[in-house]
Amino acid sequence: MSWMAHVFAIALIVVGISSLAPADDYESAVDGDQIIPVGSDHIRMARERVECHVEWPSGFSDHSMVRVTAEFVLVNDSDRAIETLVAFPVGGENDFTRWIDDEPTPVELRPTSDVGWRWAWISPITFERGQARTVRVRYTARSDATAPTTTATWRYILTTGARWKGKIDEIRVVLHFPMNMPPGGLGPFRAESMQLSPAGFVVDGQTVKWVFRDIEPEEDIRVGWDTARALEASDPLKWASKEEAPGLQFKLACAYRGEQRARQMLALLKAFPDAPEVQQAEFRVAQGYTHRHISGGAIQTSGDDPRAAAAWYTESLKRPRLPAEMRTEALRELYLINCLDLNDAAAAARALEALCAQRLAFDRHRETVELIGLASAADGVQLLRSMTVSSDWQLTAHRLAEQLQRAASAARQ
Helix, strand or coil, rough: CEEECCCCCCCCCECCCCCCCCEEEEEEECCCEEEEEEECCCCCEEEEEEEEEEEEECCCCCCCEEEEEEEEEEECCCCCCEEEEEEEEEEEEEEEEEEEEEEEEECCEEEECCCCCEEEEEEEEEEECEEEEEEEEEEEEEEEECCCCEEEEEECCCCCHHHHCCEEEEEEEEECCCCCCCCCCEEECCCCCCCCEECCCCCECEEEEEECCCEECCCCEEEEEEHHHHHHHHHHHHHHHHHCCHHHHHHHHHHHCHHHHHHHHHHHHHCCCCHHHHHHHHHHHHHHEEEEEECEEEEEECCCCCCHHHHHHHHCCCCCCCCCCHHHHHHHHHHHHHHHHHHHHHHHHHHHHHHCCCEEEEECHHHHHHHHHHHHHHHHHHHHHHCCCHHHHHHHHHHHHHHHHHHHHEEEE
């Protein structure tokens, strides 16, 4: 009698949080000692039930944990007995145990040719003609990355279930989340912070449930969140303490760009006008509209509203406690916007004059002079002459000055 294998990938994948990939079963053959996936003509999955309990990290050096229990009812629809293997691909799970019809079953580690999996835990299983058997697994998945993470995505793979004979009578997947928000958020859990698909799920408090019936799966379950969504759903200005709220609202605003950033930052300004974070508010909003950097020897621009950026950078310079580095960057951005976008030579000249008056250190602000030099070689020369240059950087500054002077001469010709 030939050996066959049913592969269970019943773990949880969390991008940026966990390395495990959940999937429905599929049948496979054995070539030597290697497991090779194939389609099933005889074994049908009648039912699948998966329960996942999520635990957020408790600190910056901790990992998310997902405790998973999955149960599969498999039915031999053939008119003969079948001897097979049940296999679970290794994906970082801990404390892996398996039961067949409530009896603990030994597992053995074997190599597999399945895409994305090198090893699998296998156990033998036999089916009498027409027999239904229940396979249950339990394990703990530990995340790869520590908290807090900016983004995370979970994917429970259902589509491999299409390899079984016929359709699956019922699939039930339940995710139990903690009562608090995901890492990065605060307050009681709210499903609004989640990105959930496919449609058709039901939310009950901190539980999210999918139920599929008479299905040959064509779509996987995806659950995701990011820091901005978690903070927005939890509303720092409502749920956080007065000590924490300004910092969390500032973090939320900076996760957006353009008008969304401005709206969130204005809420901070209104609620906490004297908080230290508001000293940077206008500057951060301006960055969300237009900001420039050098890439490949050319000026690259992020954002698409230079006029709004200029207005916000101008407001940021009115802040008496705006950090010096941000003041320099605001003046630089004002020069570039007025020179390249708004064609306001007078405003550009005023920004350049203010930059020259700062007597910037060349080694710390080399990108500033290079950016201005790319916009106008002559203005780059003027700024460079105003800068202080240490002995370690004199040769570099001299070469840049020669380069800019040649470019300025070529432009005049």
